[in-house]
Amino acid sequence: MSAAKRFFTREQELVGSIKSWTDSPFIGDDCAVVADGVLLTTDTLVEGTHFLLPQIALRDLGWKSIAVNLSDVAAMAGRPRNLLVSITVPPSLDKVAFRELYEGMIECSKIYGAQIVGGDLTKGKALTIGITVQGQVHENGCMLRSGAKSGDLVIVTGDFGASRAGLWILLNQLDSAKDFSHAISAHVHPLPRLCESWSMVRRTAGRGALMDASDGLADALSQICRASDVGMDIDLEKLPIHPETVAIAQLAGADPVDWALYGGEDYELVGCIPESSLKDWVDDNSFRVIGVVTAADEINLKSGEKTASQLDLSKCFEQIEF
């Protein structure tokens, strides 16, 4: 079995089918790169699938819907410019709630230097927020998923599993929610890692690989390996996991490492860069090394020197199941 085959989930197979039907070279990365270095990407949040009301405030939902799209631009080290907002409005949403949703979207857009320029309103049963971003490739280069090479370091921003932990707190409506502000914030108010991605591309000029871990760290690692035709050794002891995530996993009777690998919705960056790029990168380096890229046909999970297991893609969150 080739690396390309081994690292497919069923959803990734479907995306492969769409790529062959449309004959588009762009499908399969976080953004499409079209003429003149223009980046295009779209992501949709659906009530009942991605969020439940009232567990997320409308203002947070607005913020998050923009942030997850900006994260896709960060995943290619691009600069977001213009946003289109398409909202399916259910009868239960009143104008006050609608305005709160918009305020969250506007706040996130402005902070990251993008602007809402248009959109579409329609009525329907479930609140659905579809965002499209048009951006520009960074002047120092564009980071794809396919640029990892054997010997590169695997690096990540932030920490993993916190969004899954925050979701668990929200679903279980615990009184202790105020003690878990990091985890809840990771879930409802993610920060797109644009500055971090620009810092990276300035140092690598596009050499390396990058994507975001929106569908989970395991998914991101496997997608980079598949696109780059490489393997990885990941050191589980180096995975950044916040103390709150560990505490919440204990409450939930779950394994925090499983949440970090497969939990999903951690809008952090996962990249592969040559070791030399890391050397003079001190001041603003918000990345941590969690492993190395190999020429092997597998992703090994190690604890220190001991090989623990291989990545289990069947644990990934999958949207589409046919």
Next chain:
Amino acid sequence: MSAAKRFFTREQELVGSIKSWTDSPFIGDDCAVVADGVLLTTDTLVEGTHFLLPQIALRDLGWKSIAVNLSDVAAMAGRPRNLLVSITVPPSLDKVAFRELYEGMIECSKIYGAQIVGGDLTKGKALTIGITVQGQVHENGCMLRSGAKSGDLVIVTGDFGASRAGLWILLNQLDSAKDFSHAISAHVHPLPRLCESWSMVRRTAGRGALMDASDGLADALSQICRASDVGMDIDLEKLPIHPETVAIAQLAGADPVDWALYGGEDYELVGCIPESSLKDWVDDNSFRVIGVVTAADEINLKSGEKTASQLDLSKCFEQIEF
């Protein structure tokens, strides 16, 4: 009461609110025009709101979802380039149906010189198809809604009311459906008027006004009047209405002129151009004159020389009702 106030529906008021919240100059036309003459537009079709399965074949639905978006590009005489496809997939949709949907989308994209470059898949209860188009302003200019001037001619492509008539046949599942191929085709397989829009902008170099009548002819006329701060005299006897539309309206006990004005989903162009532009425009002129632009504060509907009534915006189809 100013023209600006008179011509607002409730949905248009909401769009006005969004425009003020976002402080965006682009909101309110068919596409946003951003840096370097890039056009951006998005439109979403929701099961239960815009279509019912199985009354529309998946292949037609795919075609229509692209066509209605290309129609927004035609509404500014632009050239469509790249498409993003965002689909919410319900459990009832299998992979064969999913592929048919895609085949319809690909067929429509290719015919009009655009390509699908990316998108997003998510699961949910109602099939929802969100399309974004990135295009380019035509080299001869860009047609906005705001360029109509008193004395201009009001011109339209195609005919009106046919889509509403086709929908009536589909909803009533008549055996005579085969006799109404024009109306059914208008509803399930609309043709975006790109060539017609380019023909127009070549003659006017952007002077005039243009939009599509996706929300109905009445909506289009009122939006142009509001954006251009003008009025219109429309001659109802000159409204192009297909014989099938008249026959189906008779079956339904409806007024075909009401369907033509307020039925909606006629993806035809409605424009205003100086009379001089029409003179040497013979060979490929697919537009018909239906009225004139006035300096008045109202849209008068006339039958020949007799003033029949004023446009009744309360009859327009409205998506959002808060």
